[in-house]
Amino acid sequence: MMNGQENKRNGNKKTPGGTQLLSGKQIQSVQRAIDILNCFNLTNTELTLGQISTRLGLNKGTVHGILNTLHMNGYISQNSSGEYLLGAELFNKASLASDTKRSILIDRSHNYMQNLSDYFQGNCTLFRIDELYLQLIHSTEPHNSTFVVRRANSNMPLYCSASGKLVLAHLRERLLNVYLKDAPFPAYTATTRTTADALQNEFEKIRKEGFSYENGELFEGVGALSVPIYSSKDNHLFATLSLTGMSVTIARRKKEIFPKLAEVARRLQQTIDF
16 A cells, blocks of 8 residues: 555645545546547548547557447447547537536626626626627626616627627738628617728727727617737637726726726636636
8 A cells, every 4th residue: 555655755636625636647548538539620520440540549449449438428429431420428518518617707707897887887798709709708787776788698790889899800801801891881870880991990999099999889878898808828819898888977987997997807817718
């Protein structure tokens, strides 16, 4: 039996519950199963036993045994040609992981957002970026206010919403040009920018100032200010944090809102980027 000195020498650790963890130790069969799953990607959705064996440098017997185990548990399936593909159980787990991630994002951001809502008497909204799609993660409202804007959703048009314009301003030139081919866009109010030239000027201003400002462009009398949250891994736009309220209030307090939103965005960057 391994004694305390041997445990210490081998770098063993214990969890708060007393379970021993072996730092750096891998279970070979588990790692090989993970390696097999990682063989599949957008360009390799269906693979033969031979292809998987060659990619991993493992004999077919070993790979076949692991594939059978994964197949029995729903993580691998086979088509009519006998090729292997990812199983439905992975999609179920992916959906569960997405829900769990959203819950974690809400838990880590709520207090910051609620404080902003109460301080500025407006809605604070966190969107996660998924290509040209704003995924609503969380929204808070002030506890005591006679004016509450109930408009946060994932279907807002990008070109006339604060968070949407922030997304467009960060697009690569080629993708932005593709998006602007549909201009002129419908005008929701008298202040909606609808032409490609007007929007390009707006995007340049956003890049320079570091925030996006919406002044009654989507709804009359409603304003918003949005700041970016960048990925700490590769500095791409990961999410947006915005404050929405009466346009006169947002305009009057814009210089005060921006630094406070930006400070919260910097804090969240380290806690929700995973």
